[in-house]
Amino acid sequence: MNVLEHAEIADRLRAAGIPVTLQRLAIAHALFERPIHVTAEQLLRQVKASVPETSRATVYNSLKLFVEKGLVKELMVDPERVVFDSNTEPHFHLYDIVTGDLTDVPAEQMSLVGLPALPPGTKLEQIDVIVRVSPQR
Amino acid sequence: MNVLEHAEIADRLRAAGIPVTLQRLAIAHALFERPIHVTAEQLLRQVKASVPETSRATVYNSLKLFVEKGLVKELMVDPERVVFDSNTEPHFHLYDIVTGDLTDVPAEQMSLVGLPALPPGTKLEQIDVIVRVSPQR
DNA sequence: TTCCATGCAAAGGGTTTGCACTCTC
DNA sequence: GAGAGTGCAAACCCTTTGCATGGAA
Numbered sequence: 069m070n071v072l073e074h075a076e077i078a079d080r081l082r083a084a085g086i087p088v089t090l091q092r093l094a095i096a097h098a099l100f101e102r103p104i105h106v107t108a109e110q111l112l113r114q115v116k117a118s119v120p121e122t123s124r125a126t127v128y129n130s131l132k133l134f135v136e137k138g139l140v141k142e143l144m145v146d147p148e149r150v151v152f153d154s155n156t157e158p159h160f161h162l163y164d165i166v167t168g169d170l171t172d173v174p175a176e177q178m179s180l181v182g183l184p185a186l187p188p189g190t191k192l193e194q195i196d197v198i199v200r201v202s203p204q205r
Numbered sequence: 206m207n208v209l210e211h212a213e214i215a216d217r218l219r220a221a222g223i224p225v226t227l228q229r230l231a232i233a234h235a236l237f238e239r240p241i242h243v244t245a246e247q248l249l250r251q252v253k254a255s256v257p258e259t260s261r262a263t264v265y266n267s268l269k270l271f272v273e274k275g276l277v278k279e280l281m282v283d284p285e286r287v288v289f290d291s292n293t294e295p296h297f298h299l300y301d302i303v304t305g306d307l308t309d310v311p312a313e314q315m316s317l318v319g320l321p322a323l324p325p326g327t328k329l330e331q332i333d334v335i336v337r338v339s340p341q342r
Numbered sequence: 343t344t345c346c347a348t349g350c351a352a353a354g355g356g357t358t359t360g361c362a363c364t365c366t367c
Numbered sequence: 368g369a370g371a372g373t374g375c376a377a378a379c380c381c382t383t384t385g386c387a388t389g390g391a392a
Binding site for chain 3: 224226244245246261262265266285286287
Binding site: 087089107108109124125128129132148149150 | 380381382383384390391
């Protein structure tokens, strides 16, 4: 990763009100270089490759922080583990329940019409749409 | 629960190809008396009240079996635990991420338009739509 | 110096597994 | 008697927590 990207990503963290540290920068870089779907464990491995002084706890702490600040979204597609999505634009997902493949659904292929009456005193946080498929036979 | 209900529920299990046992009957009764959203732990407590000789393992085994046979659906609304839905008709959910309240969205309030191109060699299993809300402030 | 971030290892909690026992056919 | 279903407790795995260390303001 080059200096320019570092600066952009650092700014993105600061803009979200997140103090920049070496580990957060490495985690953010892995997440934001391009839109990805990753588990915490995958991210830990990936980040450790460039910044070995990164612990599991820090990855979880940072992810939690990023989610709170709206930089990434949690996807609950698999009961075994949470997947983090670095694309925070509204979009739908296609998930293969056997292979674990997770991809985005092109916006023009599916849309949601209407919004349910929200319970009094609540506000909308997010709408998840997951199309689950499995290999045929 | 009365004899008639027992018979109906037993038939429902047999129709799904599930050999009937005392525990499965009690679990099925708790699930199918009316449409509900429950966790495995809640179900265990509930079933034990009527059939104390029921173990956690049996509840999990039975739920897994029921899911395979299409009698209940797994909902991944919360990373902490899986919620089982005894209403297998297609419908959407409204989930309060703070209180944990989980309700159905009336069909007339929201609908999904279009279906994405499925990856070659895969078949549609299920489409989950979860509207997440939180208490205001 | 004060506070926050981090590393490490242990704890936590939902779910699964191993194994012996029971029941059914 | 063979196979399936069950109970019990331990094992598992992802995630969180406690605590001491280190770094920044």
